């Protein structure tokens with residue numbers, strides 16, 4: 001693939017990677033330490049401490065496997081040694097693409113302990129995305145499942161390895177064939193493992209929902225991410241009695257840290273891993289394990305609400321249902337407490353940092369109608385107009401934010417800054433270091449945020465983010481596509497789905513042929529447009545750009561006719 005950046009034949013050194021990850025300015029680093037946000041504990045050290053504190057208490061349940069804190073810590077050491085034996089060392093990048101399984105949690109901490117840097121891909125990603133991550137970060141290893149959801153990850157990995165000489169290892173959970181079996185790596189010797197990384201070091205990369213042609217990597221450090229866990233544990237009241245069901249894909253920021261699996265471990269609670277988020281499987285686990293808390297995206301929450309009354313499962317242990325990732329309409333929010341017999345917590349977060357929660361004991365109307373407030377007293381949030389001037393309280397504007405766990409910049413991929421240019425970061429952050437979230441919000445007088453819309457060129461497909469430009473670029477590679485504009489179409493269930501407007505040259509291709517083409521290029525399924533519209537010309541804005549507003553309007557007319565801003 002030529003469109004995903006420079007081909008690297010040599011693996012970047014840690015220093016080269018660090019140089020591509022913008023750091024917080026010295027005065028803010030100092031401030032966040034002084035304020036007690038950053039507490040100088042790495043994730044490797046954190047798990048060691050938790051093992052000493054909680055010993056045999058169960059940390060993790062995966063099917064029939066129950067691992068105590070101490071046993072988890074020991075497995076992490078054994079895997080870290082094994083990974084080290086294969087040559088994986090401090091600073092090496094390792095793309096992890098696993099479904100919800102105990103191996104994910106073990107691998108994650110083993111890499112943290114080595115100071116290697118996981119890149120957290122989603123199980124839904126395909127060759128295009130995974131190759132891109134491996135390429136831009138010059139990853140040494142890729143960790144996959146053998147098969148999951150009917151997809152053979154080994155075949156994908158082989159194809160990627162052929163393209164990328166820097167990708168030395170493919171490690172497989174399950175049947176590895178000629179690749180490296182995960183289970184063979186555990187090294188039970190007592191070889192010491194020093195906790196090499198420091199708390200101010202890079203810890204891993206999350207993925208951005210993105211607005212650009214290729215997905216962006218989000219560098220996170222031990223210090224800032226750990227602080228986001230501390231605040232989440234507080235806001236979500238995680239205690240050793242918490243039993244948290246990981247229903248969403250575990251590598252996403254929401255089930256990872258809000259409070260997610262990392263926050264629940266930090267709070268001494270118990271994790272129950274669900275292989276899939278379906279009501280059938282999850283309700284059975286809630287009943288069996290007496291789950292107290294879980295996190296869902298709105299479409300799944302609605303599915304659970306529809307299923308619960310007929311399911312006959314005992315959900316009485318469930319105390320908190322968190323919903324986030326996309327806007328939960330207030331009508332659905334109102335159904336949560338009566339239908340599931342639990343409290344709702346709305347979560348408005350982003351992999352780049354800022355997380356907002358409604359309070360567990362907030363007035364019910366506030367919980368049902370807002371997306372919460374920033375979890376840290378040190379979060380700086382501003383609602384601004386197009387010229388970055390503050391909008392009066394109660395008005396709607398662009399949300400920009402800065403704080404102790406919001407990144408100061410994206411990873412600058414090789415090829416992006418060849419001209420000393422860092423154009424994307426300059427667009428995505430203000431001169432003062434505020435991240436432009438791309439969300440349009442209203443700030444209420446009591447400091448709560450209501451998400452009113454979006455000004456980023458992205459589709460939020462029930463919590464899954466699709467960058468329009470990425471899909472447009474892929475479509476343009478088809479010989480019959482002259483131009484393409486990808487927009488959101490409203491949908492009752494997912495909130496939005498992906499729709500592509502296409503100008504063709506020559507014969508108009510069948511929609512199914514275009515969808516097949518995109519899948520064959522290795523694009524994740526959730527990004528493939530579910531509707532194609534063929535036009536002779538695009539509607540234009542005053543300055544001659546494609547008017548996505550007009551395109552969306554065409555689609556929305558079937559729904560409602562609210563006016564919207566152009567972009």
Ligand code: OOB
Pocket residue numbers: 207208209253254258323324325326327328346347348349350351352355371437438439451454460463465
């Ligand atoms: C979470 O993270 P991302 O990085 O997948 O997506 C962030 C974007 C936000 O900028 C916003 O556009 C949208 O997703 N979003 C919401 C929302 N939560 C996220 N829009 C409306 N209402 C909400 N409650 O999605 C994420 C990360 C951590 C915790 C929760 C969600």
